[in-house]
Amino acid sequence: AQRVTQPEKLLSVFKGAPVELKCNYSYSGSPELFWYVQYSRQRLQLLLRHISRESIKGFTADLNKGETSFHLKKPFAQEEDSAMYYCALLNTGNQFYFGTGTSLTVIP
Amino acid sequence: DAGVTQSPTHLIKTRGQQVTLRCSPISGHKSVSWYQQVLGQGPQFIFQYYEKEERGRGNFPDRFSARQFPNYSSELNVNALLLGDSALYLCASTRRGLEETQYFGPGTRLLVL
Numbered sequence: 001a002q003r004v005t006q007p008e009k010l011l012s013v014f015k016g017a018p019v020e021l022k023c024n025y026s027y028s029g030s031p032e033l034f035w036y037v038q039y040s041r042q043r044l045q046l047l048l049r050h051i052s053r054e055s056i057k058g059f060t061a062d063l064n065k066g067e068t069s070f071h072l073k074k075p076f077a078q079e080e081d082s083a084m085y086y087c088a089l090l091n092t093g094n095q096f097y098f099g100t101g102t103s104l105t106v107i108p
Numbered sequence: 109d110a111g112v113t114q115s116p117t118h119l120i121k122t123r124g125q126q127v128t129l130r131c132s133p134i135s136g137h138k139s140v141s142w143y144q145q146v147l148g149q150g151p152q153f154i155f156q157y158y159e160k161e162e163r164g165r166g167n168f169p170d171r172f173s174a175r176q177f178p179n180y181s182s183e184l185n186v187n188a189l190l191l192g193d194s195a196l197y198l199c200a201s202t203r204r205g206l207e208e209t210q211y212f213g214p215g216t217r218l219l220v221l
Contacts (some may be wrong), residue, residue, distance in 0.1 A: 004150075032207055043111075044151070044198065044212040052209075084190050094164035096141070096206050098150035 002027045003103045004089050004099035011076050012105045021072040021102045023061075023087030032090040033063055033070040036098070039083045047072075047085070057081070112201050112213035119217045121189050129184045129216045131215060133201030139163075140182040141206065143198040145215070151198055156206055157182055164206065186218075194220045 003026045013019045025031060035047040048056045050063040050070060061072045070087060087099040113132045121127050133140050139158040143151035157162035157176040176182045180201075186193055196217050200210035 036210075043214060044200075046209045090206050093181075094156060095166055095204060096153040096164070098143075098152070100148075101152045101158075 002031075002089060002091055002095070002098055003098050004087050004097050005083055006010050006085075006087055006099035006102050006104045010103050010105070011023070011098065012107055014107045016076050019074050019077040019106075020096045021044065021085050021087075021104065023070045023072065023099060025068050025070065025087075025089050027089060027091055029069075029092045031092075033061075034088040034090070035061055035070075035072050036058070044086070077104075079106050079108055082106045099106070112199055114199050114213040114216050116199075116216060118217045118219075119212070120221065121220060122221050123189055123191060125189050125220075126127060126185065126187045127148050128216060129186075129197050129199075130181065131184070131199030131201075132181045132186070135212055137201035137203050137211070139202045139204055139206075140176055140180065141202075141210065142184045143169075143188070143200065143202045144183070145198055146194075152221050158194040160168075176213060189220045191220050194218060201214075 033050045033100050037047040038044045045080045058072045084101050086101045087098045115130045142154040145151045153166035153176045160176045169172040171187045174184045179215040196215040198215045202208040
């Protein structure tokens with residue numbers, strides 16, 4: 001069965017420090033992976049997806065098929081990055097799976 | 109465009125009742141997906157509809173059903189409500205499929221007593 005694991009429910013970093021939100025997945029096929037973000041009092045929205053290999057708001061994520069990971073990274077955290085982050089997987093059966101989420105707090 | 113809209117915003121039902129939730133996608137989007145988000149968890153995928161046909165289904169019992177109308181709006185129906193169905197129900201729309209950017213609605217919060 002597919003599973004998306006985000007081991008940290010809560011993560012706090014200081015402003016300007018690097019940040020890494022961990023995501024591991026279990027799936028035997030070739031998944032498409034995403035990061036979605038929900039800022040306070042806003043709707044859930046797409047941050048980035050591995051297939052487009054783009055950097056959004058300074059965040060990047062690399063798909064590591066060997067380690068089945070898709071960690072989200074940013075070299076210098078900003079206060080506006082404080083939000084709930086969800087890693088998600090789309091399988092070849094057209095089913096979408098979200099992880100349990102990591103709440104990131106950037107301390108000024 | 110107001111984005112994806114959902115109604116009602118809140119709903120209280122009792123066990124055994126039935127509920128219908130509604131979703132209107134962004135103009136031009138033909139796909140609607142439904143998710144259940146229990147407090148403290150990530151959204152769980154229930155259904156995806158595209159061009160009025162079911163294209164994806166999550167691991168939910170048959171008490172959950174949905175349909176999509178010619179104007180691409182959608183309804184999620186849950187029968188024989190259980191206490192565990194209490195959750196935020198999210199709708200998302202895309203032009204075609206789940207591989208695209210999903211635009212989420214604000215959700216309908218359902219409380220089952």
